[in-house]
Amino acid sequence: DQQVKQNSPSLSVQEGRISILNCDYTNSMFDYFLWYKKYPAEGPTFLISISSIKDKNEDGRFTVFLNKSAKHLSLHIVPSQPGDSAVYFCAASGETSYDKVIFGPGTSLSVIP
Amino acid sequence: GAGVSQSPSNKVTEKGKDVELRCDPISGHTALYWYRQSLGQGLEFLIYFQGNSAPDKSGLPSDRFSAERTGGSVSTLTIQRTQQEDSAVYLCASSLAGGGAFHEQFFGPGTRLTVL
Numbered sequence: 001d002q003q004v005k006q007n008s009p010s011l012s013v014q015e016g017r018i019s020i021l022n023c024d025y026t027n028s029m030f031d032y033f034l035w036y037k038k039y040p041a042e043g044p045t046f047l048i049s050i051s052s053i054k055d056k057n058e059d060g061r062f063t064v065f066l067n068k069s070a071k072h073l074s075l076h077i078v079p080s081q082p083g084d085s086a087v088y089f090c091a092a093s094g095e096t097s098y099d100k101v102i103f104g105p106g107t108s109l110s111v112i113p
Numbered sequence: 114g115a116g117v118s119q120s121p122s123n124k125v126t127e128k129g130k131d132v133e134l135r136c137d138p139i140s141g142h143t144a145l146y147w148y149r150q151s152l153g154q155g156l157e158f159l160i161y162f163q164g165n166s167a168p169d170k171s172g173l174p175s176d177r178f179s180a181e182r183t184g185g186s187v188s189t190l191t192i193q194r195t196q197q198e199d200s201a202v203y204l205c206a207s208s209l210a211g212g213g214a215f216h217e218q219f220f221g222p223g224t225r226l227t228v229l
Contacts, residue, residue, distance in 0.1 A: 004155075036220075043117070043204055043220025044156070089156060100169055101218065103148070105155035 003027045004092050004104035012110045019077040021107050023090030026071065030102075031095035035064060035075050038087045038106070047088075048075070080111045115139060117221035119205050125227045126195055134190045134224045138207030145188050146208075146218060147180060151201040159203075162188060163210075195228045202226070 005024045013019045023033075031052045036044035050057040050064045050073065057064050063076045077084055090104040118137045126132050138145050147159040158172040162182045173179070177195075182188040192199055202225050206218040 006155075009153075041222065043206070043222050045220065046217040049217075091156075100146075100158050100161055100172075102158065103156035105153075 002105070003030075004090055004102050006088075006090055006104040006107045008107050009105070010108040010110070012112060013080045015082055015111055015113050016079045019075075019080045019084065019109055019111065021075040021077075021088050021090075021109065023073045023075075023104055024071055025073075025090075025092050027092070027102075028071070029094050030092040032093045033064070033066060033073050034091045034093075034101070035062075036089040036091060036103075038089065044089055077109075080109075082111050082113050085109055085111045117205055117207050117219050119203075119221035119224050121224055122222065123225045123227075125229065127229050128197060129194055131191065131193045132195055132226065134192075134203050134205075134226070136188045136190070136205030136207075136221060138186060138188070138205070139219055140186075141209070142207035142219070143185065143210050144208045145182060146206045147188070147190050148204045148206065149201045150204060150223075156204065159190070192226075195226075197228045200226055200228045 003026050034049040035047040037047045038044040048059050048062050048064050050066050055066050066073045087106045087108045089106045091101045093099045093101045120135045145162040148156040160180050161169040164185045165182050177193045180190045202223040204223045206220045208218045
């Protein structure tokens with residue numbers, strides 16, 4: 001039973017346009033959400049996070065939006081650049097320091113020059 | 114380098130053999146995690162260490178899988194009597210403290226295991 005879902009396995013976007021990556025979760029106890037980015041043959045790297053007390057967090061070109069009632073979050077990348085081409089993992093965790101992080105299956109983003 | 118390192122980077126083994134995968138976390142990081150990524154799948158949690166103890170082993174798929182951590186640093190993941198379905202990339206991550214999302218996890222490059 002997948003607690004964190006990323007229903008789009010892949011996404012292609014033109015350079016300069018907005019990339020929107022979506023994530024849905026089922027566990028209402030999740031309190032903290034993260035996005036990781038992974039290039040081929042490398043480990044994932046942390047990108048941005050959001051706590052459930054917020055509905056938006058922005059860091060440069062990256063913004064994460066959280067809709068707790070819908071159990072949905074999204075990552076917006078504006079403007080998209082070819083170097084953003086990677087696999088993006090959505091992840092979620094509970095509020096205690098002993099809660100493990102649950103990762104989604106990932107969305108492969110291709111930004112076309 | 115100060116990042117998480119894993120060895121070997123690639124391992125090809127025959128079905129039924131035992132394998133050991135090694136992870137060197139970032140110095141000072143008390144929390145260490147093992148994940149597995151099978152082809153086309155997400156990151157599957159295997160086990161989490163806080164210091165040398167493992168408060169959460171819930172992700173280990175069978176009793177053929179075990180892990181230990183010594184000196185609060187290096188960890189080894191051992192797979193006994195490997196099966197073809199064990200083929201995957203095994204990723205290790207470390208964080209400053211805690212097991213949840215409060216502390217960013219830093220990942221190693223992974224070990225690609227192929228069981229023939």
